[in-house]
Amino acid sequence: MAEKRIKVGMLGGGMMSQVGHLPFYLNDPRCEVVCIAESRPSLIEALSKQVGAGRLEPDYRVMLANAEVDAVILSAPRPATGPLTLEILEAGKHVMAEKPMAHTAEQARKLVEAASARKLIYAVGFMKRYDPGVQAAKALFDEVCDDGRLGRLLFARFYDYSNSYAHPIPPHTRPAESRTGRFDVWELCPDWLPEQYRSAYPWFLNAASHDVNLLSYFFPGDVALLSAAAPSEASVVAAFTHEDTPVSLEITKTTAGRWIEGAEFLFEKGRISLSIPSPMAVDEVASVVMERQENDGKPENIASGAGWCFARQATGFIDALTGETPPLTSGEDGLADMEMSEAIWRKISGCA
DSSP: OOOOOOEEEEEEEEEEHHHHHHHHHHTTEEHHHEEEOOHHHHHHHHHHHHOOGGGGSHHHHHHHHHHTEEEEEOOOOHHHHHHHHHHHTTOOOOOEEOOOOOOOHHHHHHHHHHHHHTTEEEEEOOOOGGGGGHHHHHHHHHHHHHHTTTEEEEEEEEEEESSSSSOOOOOOOOSSSSSSSSSOOOOOOOTTTGGGTTHHHHHHHHHHHHHHHHHHSSSTTEEEEEEEEEEETTTEEEEEEEEEEEEEHHHHHHHEEEEEEEEEETTEEEEEEEEETTTTOOTOOOOEEEEEGGGGOOOOEEEOOOHHHHHHHHHHHHHHHTTSSSSBBBHHHHHHHHHHHHHHHHHHHHOO
């Protein structure tokens, strides 16, 4: 007997849903997209041509009340992501929600508790952990730290200097109108944050959350924040320590014509570098280079797999729903990242 296909609903039919989510769930034989909740007429028309008018629902609450829907992929305006995730969980649906999962640790904790109480899978959309190059870098980093071939780890840095995709966005339909109905939203800043930082904080959560997530991927649960500064609204730097190794996080805005994001790991006898492509570069994966003293520092390109991180993320969520493997960023992981982000801003604002 064939296994029951997972019934998936999509909440939101905008660019990211069309480009980064919907195609991969439509093509996975283990699931069926039974509903797309989207209220804007131009998007309803475009999506109806792709999936059939019977699968479009203007009122997302109707979709959440549909007992047939097992899981929901949420791609909505960032301020609404938290409250919509809570509604999805309270409706008894598993969820994969875009980042940031919320805007404060308190909000994020409420979501994690809601998922836990109902024994639901809650994944946060940090798709870069699914990039084959990122995974190859993580595997190499762990191996080198274990076997000691490059000596002691001296320094690590994570950086993201990009302010635009710097790459053409795959074809999609842009809405011809604004939403007539608005989603509920939560506060965009913790209540302790001084007014002067309240515009930069949401930007940081959007721009830097992937890099905070990558830092915690390479150093799970064992980094301590030493200091943080935001000399302007467009720059943040934070210093951490992992055992006796300094780790830095550098975030700023630049439109340099290319996407500039990655990580470096400096050892006594070599270096590993990770360069991450634009999220819209569907045919690219992160590149990994190792340089070793014993090889005269000649760059060695490290092989990795293929596949766009968004496509692999969708596969990963279905894997989680079928019980094969857990999501690479669970709600609990996302909460830990949110707590780290708040700690950075407590240092910046002097509210530590």
